[in-house]
Amino acid sequence: MNSDYRAFVARKSGDDIICEITTKALEDLPDGDVTILVAWSSVNYKDGLASIAKGGVVRNYPRVLGIDLGGTVVDSTDSRYAEGDEVLVTGFDVGVGHDGGYATYARVPGDWIVKCPTTLSLREAMVFGTAGFTAALAIRQLEHVGMAPSSGPVLVTGATGGVGSIAVSMLANLGYEVHASTGKKNEHNYLKTLGAAEIHDRIDLSSKGRPLDKEIWAGAIDQVGGEGLARIMSNLMYRGAVACTGLTGGVTYSTTVLPFLLRGISVLGIDSVMCPSDERPAIWQRMADELKPSRLGDLIAAETDLDGVAKVFTNILAGNVRGRTVVKIN
Ligand SMILES: NC(=O)c1ccc[n+]([C@@H]2O[C@H](COP(=O)([O-])OP(=O)(O)OC[C@H]3O[C@@H](n4cnc5c(N)ncnc54)[C@H](OP(=O)(O)O)[C@@H]3O)[C@@H](O)[C@H]2O)c1
Numbered sequence: 001m002n003s004d005y006r007a008f009v010a011r012k013s014g015d016d017i018i019c020e021i022t023t024k025a026l027e028d029l030p031d032g033d034v035t036i037l038v039a040w041s042s043v044n045y046k047d048g049l050a051s052i053a054k055g056g057v058v059r060n061y062p063r064v065l066g067i068d069l070g071g072t073v074v075d076s077t078d079s080r081y082a083e084g085d086e087v088l089v090t091g092f093d094v095g096v097g098h099d100g101g102y103a104t105y106a107r108v109p110g111d112w113i114v115k116c117p118t119t120l121s122l123r124e125a126m127v128f129g130t131a132g133f134t135a136a137l138a139i140r141q142l143e144h145v146g147m148a149p150s151s152g153p154v155l156v157t158g159a160t161g162g163v164g165s166i167a168v169s170m171l172a173n174l175g176y177e178v179h180a181s182t183g184k185k186n187e188h189n190y191l192k193t194l195g196a197a198e199i200h201d202r203i204d205l206s207s208k209g210r211p212l213d214k215e216i217w218a219g220a221i222d223q224v225g226g227e228g229l230a231r232i233m234s235n236l237m238y239r240g241a242v243a244c245t246g247l248t249g250g251v252t253y254s255t256t257v258l259p260f261l262l263r264g265i266s267v268l269g270i271d272s273v274m275c276p277s278d279e280r281p282a283i284w285q286r287m288a289d290e291l292k293p294s295r296l297g298d299l300i301a302a303e304t305d306l307d308g309v310a311k312v313f314t315n316i317l318a319g320n321v322r323g324r325t326v327v328k329i330n
Pocket residue numbers: 043044045046130131134157158159160161162163164181182183184202223224244245246247248249270271272273316317318319320321322323
């Protein structure tokens with residue numbers, strides 16, 4: 001282990017947040033059981049929020065950002081992990097209340113770690129990252145309330161984004177008829193290549209509709225939130241369900257109880273951050289074995305390094321990214 005290392009750090013300066021790459025010493029690593037040489041991280045919408053003052057996700061500064069990391073164990077006091085193990089960390093406090101993945105080294109509690117499935121490379125695992133884990137959780141929750149490929153079409157909103165791109169691909173892999181909603185007119189072919197059967201213009205779904213409208217979708221995975229969520233609820237088929245994962249379009253929506261009472265629909269909350277440790281390995285294994293998109297490593301993934309992270313933040317906050325961006329650390 002080198003005695004010092006590079007890290008992408010957010011610090012407070014008055015009311016502003018300054019992001020910069022600094023050199024840190026090994027003694028700066030936070031408390032934890034397992035020290036990891038980070039190979040790859042990724043950029044999520046939440047990482048973008050972490051870089052701005054009004055983002056509201058970082059609890060204290062200075063903070064090494066990066067809510068995802070994949071790497072190799074270099075030191076461990078946790079008997080479950082040994083030097084040389086390839087491991088993944090997503091969620092919990094990483095990159096918001098505990099130093100994260102945009103650094104050569106990370107040190108975390110053993111309970112936050114998942115062993116990387118042997119059929120996934122660390123790079124592939126970070127193309128998934130929190131986004132892929134969230135898409136897999138959403139599919140699992142929808143299946144719990146009965147959704148199956150024979151139930152009918154499934155809508156994915158914010159479809160060209162990280163969670164969206166992976167959700168479209170995973171659902172298509174499972175045999176669903178996938179409808180994708182996007183604001184990007186020039187990305188329809190991309191979504192079709194991922195497996196979308198039908199594309200909806202975001203604008204058509206972003207406004208409030210009638211409380212009960214035509215039954216179109218058996219299920220939905222919604223990254224966008226806001227009034228569009230009420231619209232989706234009104235278009236769910238009898239006993240349909242929407243997995244609510246994101247808020248890129250807003251946090252409030254208004255609706256009536258009619259879709260619940262007359263169509264028996266469900267609105268399912270999805271939280272990837274505090275998902276219990278004992279549930280995570282099976283979800284990652286399913287992502288590796290059954291859900292992995294064939295174009296995960298190239299079409300869905302762009303690549304940058306620590307020096308390129310700030311630019312990706314600007315793009316992701318403006319809603320301008322397509323798919324996922326992985327960050328090469330070592
Ligand atoms: N619940 C959880 O545990 C969890 C985990 C991960 C992410 N999330 C949340 O899920 C959302 C997506 O995350 P991500 O990392 O996939 O982000 P992302 O890559 O930036 O994708 C978000 C997508 O939303 C759409 N969008 C952007 N601005 C919009 C606007 N103003 N109105 C409507 N649509 C807009 C865009 O897709 P189109 O151009 O294709 O429409 C964009 O690509 C975020 O809100 C994030 O915080 C939650």
